[in-house]
Amino acid sequence: MAIVSPVQTAPGERRRLALASPATLERIGEIEVSSAEDVAAAVEVARKVQPDWGGLPVDERTRYMLRALEILLERQDEFIDVVLRETGKPRSEALMMEIFSACDSLNYYAKNAARILASEKKRLHGMMRLLKQLGVVYRPLGVVGVISPWNAPFILAMNPTVQALVAGNAVLLKPSEVTPFSGQLVAELFAAAGLPEGVLQVLLGDGETGAALCQAGVDKIAFTGSVDTGRKVAVACAQQLIPCTLELGGKDAMIVCADANLDHAASGAVAGAFMNTGQYCCGTERVYVAESVAQEFTRKVVERVSKLRQGVEGEFDIGAIFWPRQLEIIEEHMADARERGVVVLTGGRRNPDLAGLFYEPTVLTDVTHDMRIMREETFGPVLPIMGVKDEDEAVAMANDSVYGLGATVWTSDVGKGRRLAQRIQSGSVCLNDMTVTYALQEAPFGGLKHSGIGQVNGVTGLRGYCHAEPIIVDRFGGRRTADHYPYSIKADATRQKLMKILWGTALGRWLS
Numbered sequence: 001m002a003i004v005s006p007v008q009t010a011p012g013e014r015r016r017l018a019l020a021s022p023a024t025l026e027r028i029g030e031i032e033v034s035s036a037e038d039v040a041a042a043v044e045v046a047r048k049v050q051p052d053w054g055g056l057p058v059d060e061r062t063r064y065m066l067r068a069l070e071i072l073l074e075r076q077d078e079f080i081d082v083v084l085r086e087t088g089k090p091r092s093e094a095l096m097m098e099i100f101s102a103c104d105s106l107n108y109y110a111k112n113a114a115r116i117l118a119s120e121k122k123r124l125h126g127m128m129r130l131l132k133q134l135g136v137v138y139r140p141l142g143v144v145g146v147i148s149p150w151n152a153p154f155i156l157a158m159n160p161t162v163q164a165l166v167a168g169n170a171v172l173l174k175p176s177e178v179t180p181f182s183g184q185l186v187a188e189l190f191a192a193a194g195l196p197e198g199v200l201q202v203l204l205g206d207g208e209t210g211a212a213l214c215q216a217g218v219d220k221i222a223f224t225g226s227v228d229t230g231r232k233v234a235v236a237c238a239q240q241l242i243p244c245t246l247e248l249g250g251k252d253a254m255i256v257c258a259d260a261n262l263d264h265a266a267s268g269a270v271a272g273a274f275m276n277t278g279q280y281c282c283g284t285e286r287v288y289v290a291e292s293v294a295q296e297f298t299r300k301v302v303e304r305v306s307k308l309r310q311g312v313e314g315e316f317d318i319g320a321i322f323w324p325r326q327l328e329i330i331e332e333h334m335a336d337a338r339e340r341g342v343v344v345l346t347g348g349r350r351n352p353d354l355a356g357l358f359y360e361p362t363v364l365t366d367v368t369h370d371m372r373i374m375r376e377e378t379f380g381p382v383l384p385i386m387g388v389k390d391e392d393e394a395v396a397m398a399n400d401s402v403y404g405l406g407a408t409v410w411t412s413d414v415g416k417g418r419r420l421a422q423r424i425q426s427g428s429v430c431l432n433d434m435t436v437t438y439a440l441q442e443a444p445f446g447g448l449k450h451s452g453i454g455q456v457n458g459v460t461g462l463r464g465y466c467h468a469e470p471i472i473v474d475r476f477g478g479r480r481t482a483d484h485y486p487y488s489i490k491a492d493a494t495r496q497k498l499m500k501i502l503w504g505t506a507l508g509r510w511l512s
């Protein structure tokens with residue numbers, strides 16, 4: 001059964017989509033798809049209310065974040081239930097990835113936004129300092145469209161929304177059609193926190209609604225999703241001449257050096273590859289391990305994987321694949337790998353004991369770089385392990401990819417780890433840890449190569465929802481403009497002498 005399927009509607013009726021749980025395949029509800037007209041109407045409302053919202057001092061806007069935080073803490077079980085119903089993830093993952101992270105985001109921006117968005121006085125260089133004063137103010141962009149994916153459906157809708165709101169924008173959020181109810185929770189939360197009406201609106205729907213939002217005259221799109229859709233969003237934003245951030249897919253490499261603590265590395269590989277059933281943008285999708293320790297490392301990984309419990313209810317570690325298309329991709333990659341001679345150490349099939357969309361945690365060896373499983377984003381519970389002769393080969397393999405989102409390096413020599421990190425073409429690198437970058441608001445998060453454009457979170461992210469406006473004041477009250485004309489050869493000669501002193505002498509360069 002499809003997890004998202006069109007509902008038969010009479011001509012002239014709104015399009016509707018029916019949703020089912022990927023874990024139980026039971027129907028969980030349906031949504032109405034917002035049309036281009038709905039999107040246009042929402043933009044109109046947002047435009048009306050944004051000036052008042054953006055005109056509030058930052059501290060007043062952050063009060064709503066603190067109120068939302070209180071409510072989220074109180075009602076977390078209710079929110080977790082919604083996420084579980086439409087994703088089939090383990091409860092601990094809904095709690096940690098979605099709710100814990102959202103609480104941290106709300107508190108971080110409530111606490112730090114006033115400092116990050118405060119007007120700044122900039123010290124000018126050289127003679128300019130004597131002539132002018134420069135200040136920079138951070139003004140909201142206006143109306144921001146947030147388009148989010150299904151894999152972490154609450155936090156990936158919530159975190160950009162919090163930042164865009166705190167920065168003073170009105171937000172139109174378009175959550176994934178695979179997990180619309182978790183996206184809707186964001187609006188419910190802020191409505192309960194008393195956010196002025198219209199400042200945040202959720203537009204449910206599929207790609208058509210997302211495409212309409214990109215064309216609707218908003219001032220920025222914050223997109224998280226696949227490379228293919230990211231390209232379409234980039235084209236639409238280019239046509240509209242609006243900025244966008246694109247947080248796209250990845251094929252994160254893990255490098256295990258010969259001197260790594262193999263117990264820690266094996267546990268890190270298992271957590272990195274199987275958290276969220278592998279449907280994690282920064283999940284570990286391929287391992288390059290030094291040949292001298294490859295056998296021992298692989299044995300430790302398989303030992304840990306064999307203890308993972310897959311299930312639907314109660315306590316379990318591995319959940320469902322969130323929708324059939326992803327399961328198909330996983331199976332296509334596995335079929336290709338099998339054809340090319342992969343060895344399946346564990347898993348490698350749908351779970352025959354569970355009725356929903358479940359794929360067993362899978363560990364592979366004897367992989368080669370021509371396999372799709374090593375080149376394309378699998379986004380499932382599959383961990384391919386490849387032996388390499390040394391760290392140089394590991395870096396070369398890690399960089400042999402169109403993706404560049406995250407990577408991890410495991411070594412007992414942190415200095416060497418840092419040096420390796422700087423050679424890996426990746427948005428971020430974590431040493432002796434799975435990729436945790438998105439959870440650290442201070443870390444600019446974004447991908448290289450096909451993994452995206454721009455960075456989000458923290459100072460970079462919050463200011464990215466603003467226009468940094470320089471305001472320049474002449475120290476002489478404009479009097480000097482009277483000397484602008486007439487131009488003269490004599491005045492030019494004086495200027496040229498001055499230039500020689502300024503940039504033709506060591507003292508001049510130091511002063512300027």
Ligand code: NAD
Binds near residue numbers: 148208209227250
């Ligand atoms: P997707 O690209 O299919 O959909 C993402 C969103 O875009 C959905 O809301 C969808 O309805 C909307 N959309 C579809 N067509 C559109 C169009 N033409 N214009 C505008 N919006 C449109 O991605 P997905 O399958 O939901 O998410 C999984 C992907 O997201 C994976 O590749 C994963 O790696 C990536 N991801 C990246 C990050 C990151 O931060 N880099 C985080 C999570 C997920």
